[in-house]
Amino acid sequence: MASSAAPRSPATVPDIAHALLSDGTTVRIRPGGPADHDAVLRLYEGMSPEHLRLRFFVASHRSAEQAAARVAGRSVPGNPRSARRGGSGYRALLAEHDGHLVGIAEYETTSADAINTGTVTADIALAVDGHWHHRGVGTLLLEHLVSAARAAGITAFTADALAENHEVLKVFADLGLSTARHFEGTEVQCVVQLAQSDAYLTSVDFRDRTAGVASLRPVLRPESVVVIGAGRKPGSVGRAILRNLCTGGFTGRLFAVNPNAATVLGVHTHPDLASLPHVPELAVLAVPADQVPAAAEECGKLGVAALVSVSAGLDAAQARTLLDICRAHGMRLVGPNCLGLANTEPDVRLNATFAAAHPQPGTAGVAVQSGGVGIALLSGLARLGVGVSSFVSLGDKYDVSGNDLLQWWECDGRTELALLHLESFGNPRAFARTARRATRRMPILTVDAGRTEAGRAAAASHTSAAATSTMTRQALFQQAGITAARSVGELLEAAALLHSQPLPAGTRVAVVTNAGGAGVLTADACAEAGLTLPPLGTDLIDDVLAVLPEGATATNPVDATAAVGEEQLRACVRLLAASGRVDAVLAALVPTAVAAATGDALVRSLTHTPDRRRDRPVAAVLLDQDLPVRLLPAEEGTVPAYADPQAAARALAHAAARTRWLAQPSGTVPDPDGIDPARAHTAIDAYLDRHPEGGWLGPRECAELLDAYGIRQLPWAWAETEDDAVLAAERLKGPDGLVVLKAHWPGLLHKSQEHALHLDLRGDAQVRAAYRDFEVRFGHLMTGVVVQPLAPRGVELFAGVVQDEVFGPLVLFGHGGTATEVLADHAARLAPLTDHDVHELITAPRCAPLLFGGGGGGPVDLEGIEQLLLRLSRLASDLPQLAEADLNPVLARPDRITALDVRVRVLPRRAQDPYLRQLRRLR
Structure with a gap:
């Protein structure tokens, strides 16, 4: 197989990035250069003789001077190799905290034989200030160095160490990359292969979660809080936040800053931060927008660990200044333009919001960008009686994001249900990896906001036109196992069922009712939601009719008649739930004048049952109920009741979809054979040399690209x-x-x-x-x-990829030919595709039955379609310059899959590493 180790486009490791250490401390990572000579020398000279010996194999000032000179690009007399080599052969990354150098990692290429062996190796060196050991500095630097090396075409690192240097050997071993050791006497050489793998990404995820959760401790579990801008005027935001902190029973120390008042709400105030008797961990900024940067700078200098900025109206300059201040001082930031945050843990009881009511303690984690949506969700959960573990209003989301909150909820020991409202995604692929992991532990629900573009049909056959933001977002949700509702109301409907009932094993539903019309409405709603009402079978029908009044029918829906009593209905529901013939039971009940039991008694038949531990969900449809959804108290737990059959059916459909997702294997990303990324890069680079602004490739370049990835053309x-x-x-x-x-x-x-x-x-x-x-x-x-x-007859398909600037590469598949413009029958998944993603892509479009022999023809070459999609996925992942590729039509026949027409557009983009650990930067 041809090598994929050819030099790539220039690395996009940012010149300056901020990232979190394992203890939550923020450090700045940047390239080293000529101005860093003295700082690097001080780092080495500050090391103990033992650490110097482990680093250089000898405790020598000359070794330290040579290392500093190499970073600075200088030569040391008698050692010309100490000068930094030009080009991409050398790179040094420095880690700084509060302006002080705390670590350095560097590589220098030693061999390049990509043509014959596909390998480019580089020697690496690593040094960390002795006071910063065991905080993850070296590992973080190595991750960034690995990302830079991969982008430069380097395939392996080699590192020499003393065999007794157990700490550095452990750093290499724990990195998550394939590492081999070669011992020679007292020395050992480590060879680290840089090929990305699931094992490496899993290791990075674990470190990211550990660091992220540690950094959020002062945000959600602060031992002290100060409200800056706590006013005396009723109705002011700062006063409302201070009131909630007081009345909510915050267990830590509480301070307020107001230069014009001695006390506010009984809390002694201070004229400024400097006069506080104690440095608070969390500061809530409730000051005008133009005062936010100055207040943040004062907090940073004092040593505050985290900020919540509820202030709105910051302009671009103020926003950038605020974030720069937080990064420089290592403060996590919630907001700005947010409602605040809350944590209901008994030993915290933090309510730093200006919401009208305190959230009740419970197990639902809530994160929103819109404060209004946050209030609606809190109010809806309160009506349901579902308590909150923690609530964070993310606002403009300069720093703390939904990804951070998912990591927190994974580890807080309380959260069992996550509710998100996100209007934007800073790093969707990292979010997807976190969500895929977290949703196996707890349901994650979101509102699919901003769907207005969904009303615009794909009016063009090229991929960028077909790939709407709605389709991209939905692909993210589907692949990550997130339950996506279309409204806040639908989200609460699903949350009620997922919070209170076991998951259904499938989509089979039994409907039981005391009014035939209500049963018909419920049956229609189930069918429209993708649920099925299976026949019950003669034996079950006989058992059900035996417990119901005369005149009942049991064909599904089960009409128990208006004369049904409490015990009769209870026995009927018990038989249906225990039968194994259905996966859920919906009871549609209405009050009638001839009922043998009151409406309350009929409801009690669902909530008070001897078989309290049902393994199948039961829900009620109460057509006379005022609230859209409520949770009925039961002997054990609760039972959801809906005013509308469609709401109940939607909730059950969401639960069944979660069951299907959990049952699916996580999937692996196959590595197609016979591909030649180096050849593709050469073709793209040659085109961009001639057309620096990018554009549509000609037929020759398109064919070269497809040939490099083994995609068959006519x-x-x-x-x-x-x-x-x-x-x-x-x-x-x-x-x-x-x-x-x-x-x-x-x-x-x-x-x-x-x-x-x-x-x-x-x-x-x-x-x-x-x-x-x-x-x-x-x-x-x-x-x-x-x-x-002229191509033979076959099924005409559409396949393509598009690079979304935020979400990354997206693979599309569906009905092709001229009909693609009218039908817009496309499905999409984010790359890189797993084998499971490919199966979902093939079966999702409406035209899928044609591929399996529907319509009278035989099945087409399904394995060929799988290979096509996997190769397109790899093409999109390997080539960031690929703006879009459009294969339309693709001819699908039983013997082969062939692209008949190809269009490819490229842009001068550089590679991004979506999994590199770094904090957000404003665009």
Whole structure:
């Protein structure tokens, strides 16, 4: 297999990044340079003789000077190799805290034999200030160095160490990459392979979670809080937050800053931060926007660990200044423009919000960007009686994000249900990895906000037009196992069922009712939600009818009649739930004048049962109920009751979807054989050298790209003259003697709409006539024609990739040909695709039955479709310059899968590492 180790586009490891150590401390990581000589020298000279010996194999000032000179690009007399080499052969990364250098990692390439062996190796060195050992400095630096090296085409690191240097050997061993050790006497050489793997990403995830949770401790479990801007005027935000902190029973020390008042709400105030008797861990900024940066700077200098900024209206300059201050002083930031946060743990009882009511303690974690949505969710949960573990209003989300909160809820020991409202994603792929892990432990629910673009049909066949932001977001939710509702109300409906009932094993539902019309409405709602009402079977029907009044029917829906009593209904529901024939029971009940039991008694038949430990969910539809959804107290737990059958059916459908997701294997990312990324990079780089602004590749470049990834195309030839077209047609014509001519010019997207396509051409005369027609109509545009044999019949598909600037590469698949513009029958998944993602992609479009033999034809080459999608996924992941690739149509036949037409657009983009541990930077 060809090497994938060829040099890539320049690394996009940021010049300056901030990241978290294992204890939650923020450090700055940046490249080293000439100005760092003295700082590097001080780092080494501050080490103990023992640490110097372990680093250089000898405790020597000269070794320290040479190391500092290498970073600075200087030469040391008598050792010319101490100077830094030019180009990408050397790189040094420094870690700083509060302006002080605490660690350094560097590599220097030693060999490059990519042509023959596919390997490029580099020697690495690592040093950490002795006072900063065991806090993850070295590991964090190595992660960033690995990311930079991969982008530069380096495939392996080598490091020499003394065999007794157990700490550095453990750093390499715990990194998560494949590492080999070679011992020679007292020394050992470590060889670290840089190929990314699930094991490495899992290790990075664990370190990210550990660091993130530690950094949020002063945010959600602070031992002391100060409210800056706590006013005396009723109705002021700062006063409301201070009131909630007081009345909520915050267990830590509470301070307030107001230069114009001695006390506010009975809390002694201070004129400024400097006059506080104690440095608070958390500061709540409730001051005007123009005062926020100055207040944050004062907090940072004092040593405050975290900020919550509820202030709104910061302009771009103020926003950037605020975040820069937080990064410089290592403070985590919630907001700005937010409602605040709360933690209901008994030993914390923190309510630093200006919400009207205190959240009740419980097990639901809530994170929102919109304060209004946050209030609605808290109010809805309170009506349901579902308590909150912690609540965070993220606001403009400069720093603390939904990803941070998922990590916190994974580890807080209390949260069992996560509710999110996110309007944007800073790092969707990292979020997806966190969510995939967390949702196996607890349901994660979100509102799919901002769906207005979903109303715009895909009016063009190229991939960027087909890939709406709604489709991209939904792909993220589906792959991550997130339950996505369309409204806050629907989210609360699903939360009520997931909070109170076991998951259904499938989609089979039994509907039981005391009014036939209510049963019909409920059955319709179930069918519309994708649930099924299976026949109950004669034995179960007999058992059910035996416990119901005369005149009852049990065909599903089960009509228990208006005369049903409490015990009769209880026995019926018990039989249905225990039968094994259905996965859930919905009881649609209405009060009637002839009922043998009151409405309350019928409801009691669902909530008070001898078999308290049901393993199948039971829910009620109470058509006379005022609230859209409520939780009915039961002997053990609660039972959800809905006013609308559609709400109940939606909630059950969401629960069944979660069951399906949990049952699926996590999947692996296959590595297709026969690919040559180096060849593809060469083709792309050559095009961008000629077209620095990017653009649509020509047919030759498209073919080169697809060939490099083993994607089959229909044979073709390029012709720039009429005679060339005739010769090509004679060479390429199939058994039927027919060929196709396609006009080409840069940027042509819709050949059919432009009538730039001639089909069914036979013989020289027809080929010449078609070419001349193109010349007459497109002579001022046309650069040539593509000649192909007429393709045989088959299913026409669409496959493509698009690089979303936020979400990364997205793979699309669905119905192809000219119908793709009208039907918009596409599914999408974020790359890299797992084997499970590929299966989901193939089966999701409405045209999927055609691929399996529906419509009278036999099944197509499904393995070929899988390979096509996997190779497109790898293509998109390897080539960040690939803005979009559009294969339409792709001909699917039983014997093969072939791309008939290809369009590819590239842009001068550089590689991004979505899994690199770093804190957010404002765009």
